[in-house]
Amino acid sequence: MIALYIVCYVILMNASIPIASGSPINYTLNRLTSLIFQMQEMCVLTTNASKAAYIPTLNNSLYRLQVVYYTVLLGNDAYKITGPGTELFPDVKKTALQDGHIVSELLFKDRDCLRSVQSTCPGSNWTYYQVAHSAIDGMISQLFTEANALIAEAGSNPTLVNLDSSHLNFAWEVGMNDLLDGLAYLSYRHEELVFTPFHQVETIHIILLLICVIGMTAYMFLLLFPLLRKIRKEAHRIAELLSQLPRELDITKVVVAAMSAASKRSRSGGRDGEEEGTSSLTTKLVARQKSVGSSFIDRGPIKHSYSNLSMNDA
Numbered sequence: 682m683i684a685l686y687i688v689c690y691v692i693l694m695n696a697s698i699p700i701a702s703g704s705p706i707n708y709t710l711n712r713l714t715s716l717i718f719q720m721q722e723m724c725v726l727t728t729n730a731s732k733a734a735y736i737p738t739l740n741n742s743l744y745r746l747q748v749v750y751y752t753v754l755l756g757n758d759a760y761k762i763t764g765p766g767t768e769l770f771p772d773v774k775k776t777a778l779q780d781g782h783i784v785s786e787l788l789f790k791d792r793d794c795l796r797s798v799q800s801t802c803p804g805s806n807w808t809y810y811q812v813a814h815s816a817i818d819g820m821i822s823q824l825f826t827e828a829n830a831l832i833a834e835a836g837s838n839p840t841l842v843n844l845d846s847s848h849l850n851f852a853w854e855v856g857m858n859d860l861l862d863g864l865a866y867l868s869y870r871h872e873e874l875v876f877t878p879f880h881q882v883e884t885i886h887i888i889l890l891l892i893c894v895i896g897m898t899a900y901m902f903l904l905l906f907p908l909l910r911k912i913r914k915e916a917h918r919i920a921e922l923l924s925q926l927p928r929e930l931d932i933t934k935v936v937v938a939a940m941s942a943a944s945k946r947s948r949s950g951g952r953d954g955e956e957e958g959t960s961s962l963t964t965k966l967v968a969r970q971k972s973v974g975s976s977f978i979d980r981g982p983i984k985h986s987y988s989n990l991s992m993n994d995a
Contacts, residue, residue: 699780701772712746729839795863
């Protein structure tokens with residue numbers, strides 16, 4: 682049992698690491714939709730001045746998405762890319778890539794369509810087919826490029842910033858479909874990694890419970906019940922022996938006297954003296970029982986007091 686609890690402790694010792702990584706992963710989903718919304722807001726503006734004034738808002742939304750994404754990739758070293766003023770996640774110590782191979786698989790290696798509804802996946806003739814099948818990192822890196830290009834256009838040539846912008850089209854076609862569903866699936870699989878150690882501990886406790894139940898059952902049927910049957914058998918035998926003694930014999934006093942004698946002998950003469958005293962007392966008791974029994978048979982009921990005998994024997 683102690684070994685099982687040690688195993689549980691070791692399993693749960695590092696359980697907080699993937700829990701902390703789940704926070705920036707979930708933030709990535711929210712900030713992705715926020716960035717796409719800000720890009721659309723930029724494109725619906727009608728005046729060049731309003732577009733220029735909206736650049737800091739879009740730039741801040743892009744920066745916030747980059748912060749959480751690089752925190753997913755680099756852990757608490759994200760500030761080395763995003764700068765000293767980077768938003769910090771205090772509990773994040775390591776990269777989410779260390780939480781499980783499925784994280785790195787979805788971020789860098791998966792070449793399948795990541796849309797939740799596979800029937801909506803476009804064919805190979807789609808304009809963004811290659812980038813949409815370049816895993817999450819490929820799509821989000823391209824989104825960063827498109828957002829930066831849109832910001833640059835808003836400052837240099839704002840007339841190109843409109844709803845027909847190719848940058849907005851990419852954000853809407855790929856970002857709101859393939860990338861968003863891919864990040865949602867990443868969040869789901871990472872949540873499974875978070876619960877994995879707790880499921881393992883739960884399984885160990887179930888095994889421990891089964892071991893206890895089986896052990897208790899074996900103890901009851903192999904040791905306890907046979908012992909109880911033996912005790913009942915011995916109780917019947919002792920009752921039968923006691924029923925054969927004369928009624929005049931005070932069993933309680935005799936037993937007390939025997940125990941007192943044994944105790945005194947053990948204190949004075951040790952184990953040999955105890956055995957000798959008990960044997961002598963037993964011999965006298967048997968002789969007295971025979972005497973009482975013969976008197977009971979020959980002369981009928983005779984009242985005898987054995988208290989003095991018991992005390993003298995003691």
